[in-house]
Amino acid sequence: MNIYISCDMEGVDGIVTEKQSSPTGPFYEFAREQITGEVNAAAQGAFDAGASSVLVNDSHHDMTNLLPEKLDPRIEYITGSQKPLSMMQGVDTGIDGVFFIGYHARAGTWNSTIVHTFSGCVSQFKINGKVYGETGLNAMIAGYFGVPVVMISGDQHVAEEAREYLPWIRTATVKQGQSAYSARHLSVANARELIRKTAAEAVRIIPEACPYLPSAPYRLEVRYLQAGEADRASMMPGSMRLDGTTLAFDTNDYLQAWFAFYTMTALASQAPMV
Numbered sequence: 001m002n003i004y005i006s007c008d009m010e011g012v013d014g015i016v017t018e019k020q021s022s023p024t025g026p027f028y029e030f031a032r033e034q035i036t037g038e039v040n041a042a043a044q045g046a047f048d049a050g051a052s053s054v055l056v057n058d059s060h061h062d063m064t065n066l067l068p069e070k071l072d073p074r075i076e077y078i079t080g081s082q083k084p085l086s087m088m089q090g091v092d093t094g095i096d097g098v099f100f101i102g103y104h105a106r107a108g109t110w111n112s113t114i115v116h117t118f119s120g121c122v123s124q125f126k127i128n129g130k131v132y133g134e135t136g137l138n139a140m141i142a143g144y145f146g147v148p149v150v151m152i153s154g155d156q157h158v159a160e161e162a163r164e165y166l167p168w169i170r171t172a173t174v175k176q177g178q179s180a181y182s183a184r185h186l187s188v189a190n191a192r193e194l195i196r197k198t199a200a201e202a203v204r205i206i207p208e209a210c211p212y213l214p215s216a217p218y219r220l221e222v223r224y225l226q227a228g229e230a231d232r233a234s235m236m237p238g239s240m241r242l243d244g245t246t247l248a249f250d251t252n253d254y255l256q257a258w259f260a261f262y263t264m265t266a267l268a269s270q271a272p273m274v
């Protein structure tokens with residue numbers, strides 16, 4: 001069994017503020033230790049349950065968060081940004097099951113820490129009328145390549161979000177969100193132990209899990225926070241402006257919907273062009 005881990009940071013135990021999760025924040029080194037520790041715990045559980053390989057894709061911010069010298073030596077890892085599949089780079093390389101570690105709930109979720117969907121300028125992401133966060137968006141990329149998502153760690157809200165459309169998923173709830181910037185946490189040791197155990201269970205349920213991808217055609221709808229962001233995103237060929245802040249894109253291929261979202265959002269986050 002080849003296991004793939006996409007690791008984000010906002011859902012990691014002990015992380016509640018951008019002072020920890022941003023590379024320029026004063027407490028970022030703590031966050032790097034924590035994400036590396038949780039990835040190691042997930043890999044340990046996977047190997048305990050018989051996984052033959054674990055590939056980790058660093059998926060937060062500029063994607064250079066993991067501390068390589070502290071990673072379990074059995075792990076291979078992908079770092080760096082501008083990867084075509086972004087948080088899912090490498091999922092198309094013969095993977096049997098995906099874990100999401102340190103994931104956070106979608107933009108707008110109440111009482112959940114540092115929520116967003118991919119970029120601070122996105123207020124809502126929909127496929128065929130259903131709202132998803134990064135969990136769904138990335139589960140569908142895995143689904144496109146025929147790979148099921150079997151585990152997620154983070155707070156109670158991201159676990160619930162994942163169960164909406166991945167009912168088999170094994171969840172490690174390492175913290176309970178209390179507000180946008182506070183949570184009640186398990187101890188570091190207990191969070192890692194929960195992740196290790198959950199990862200081992202998740203490997204065992206791979207035969208019952210399904211790749212997740214709604215059937216074509218796809219209508220992508222993205223709502224940005226500001227009309228100016230939507231102005232820039234609307235330069236994407238094939239996009240349709242639905243209102244001041246919302247764009248749509250129609251396609252029969254989910255990977256095209258992903259690239260449309262990625263491109264529009266890259267445009268939206270640029271400084272105003274003159």
Ligand SMILES: [Zn+2]
Nearest residue numbers: 008104118134
């Ligand atoms: Zn994220």
